[in-house]
Amino acid sequence: MLVSATEMLNKAKAGHYAVGQFNINNLEWTKAILQTAQELNSPVILGVSEGAGKYMCGYQTVVGMVNGMLKELNITVPVALHLDHGSYEHCYKCLEAGFSSIMFDGSHYPIEENVEKTKELVKAAHDKGVSIEAEVGAIGGEEDGVIGMGECADPEECKKIADLGVDFLAAGIGNIHGKYPANWKGLSFETLDAVQQKTGDLPLVLHGGTGIPADMIKKAISLGVAKINVNTECQLSFAAATRKYVEEGKDQQGKGYDPRKLLAPGFEAIKATVKEKMELFGSVGKA
Ligand SMILES: [Zn+2]
Numbered sequence: 001m002l003v004s005a006t007e008m009l010n011k012a013k014a015g016h017y018a019v020g021q022f023n024i025n026n027l028e029w030t031k032a033i034l035q036t037a038q039e040l041n042s043p044v045i046l047g048v049s050e051g052a053g054k055y056m057c058g059y060q061t062v063v064g065m066v067n068g069m070l071k072e073l074n075i076t077v078p079v080a081l082h083l084d085h086g087s088y089e090h091c092y093k094c095l096e097a098g099f100s101s102i103m104f105d106g107s108h109y110p111i112e113e114n115v116e117k118t119k120e121l122v123k124a125a126h127d128k129g130v131s132i133e134a135e136v137g138a139i140g141g142e143e144d145g146v147i148g149m150g151e152c153a154d155p156e157e158c159k160k161i162a163d164l165g166v167d168f169l170a171a172g173i174g175n176i177h178g179k180y181p182a183n184w185k186g187l188s189f190e191t192l193d194a195v196q197q198k199t200g201d202l203p204l205v206l207h208g209g210t211g212i213p214a215d216m217i218k219k220a221i222s223l224g225v226a227k228i229n230v231n232t233e234c235q236l237s238f239a240a241a242t243r244k245y246v247e248e249g250k251d252q253q254g255k256g257y258d259p260r261k262l263l264a265p266g267f268e269a270i271k272a273t274v275k276e277k278m279e280l281f282g283s284v285g286k287a
Helices: 006-015 027-039 050-055 059-072 088-097 111-127 155-162 189-199 214-222 232-247 264-281
Strands: 019-023 044-049 079-086 101-104 131-136 141-143 146-148 168-171 204-206 225-230
Touching (some): 006 019, 006 225, 019 079, 027 044, 044 050, 044 059, 088 101, 088 111, 111 155, 155 189, 168 189, 189 214, 214 264, 225 232, 225 264, 232 264
Parallel strands (some): 019 044, 019 225, 204 225
């Protein structure tokens, strides 16, 4: 059964580790992440962007697939199904479809409007036992066509949004979605520290986990980050493993063209990436 992400993230914050949010794109992705979480006895959050939700034929399809897998694979670790960077309308769609967690990305609204909409969605989510994440300060890079520059959140604005009752908060601290450019300046730990001082026990979220050096990840966790989003890294490892299979001509040997064979190396590559991240984040054995 899906659970909200609140309890697992409160435990993570208190225990000084982080739970990974791994975004899903299809059945192979979902199965790879769930199996790895179960094998490592780790809580996990499955992230679904609006684009990926559309690609997978809508939120109802996603909920059906994930719930089916939890049963068929005997998954007993805590699993949350979370809308990533949701718009106001899509937050409601996911609440209706049976997601157990949502993110309302109101970072592009003026702060007053972000506050109004967040307040309303907090109530709608909590009425259904669903957890909700909000964002302050745009996170850099590109996600579903939205491009930000990696700004740092204003700690006062973070406090304002935190006080609305959100369960965890994404604050921009110089992090970027996708691959990091060579001239990236790194995370702003001063901002993170200032945000945590204003928001107390509230679990903080780090988006754009791909390519942030391990020591920065560990420092971010020590400063209150309890959820780290990973998306691009699984895509890169899946693509590399699939390319290798094809370049070695394996799809042309025997029944190597069978999708169950063709997609197997990519599936294993996702599992390896998820394992590496769960070990780095410290969530192994914390289910
Ligand atoms: Zn993000």
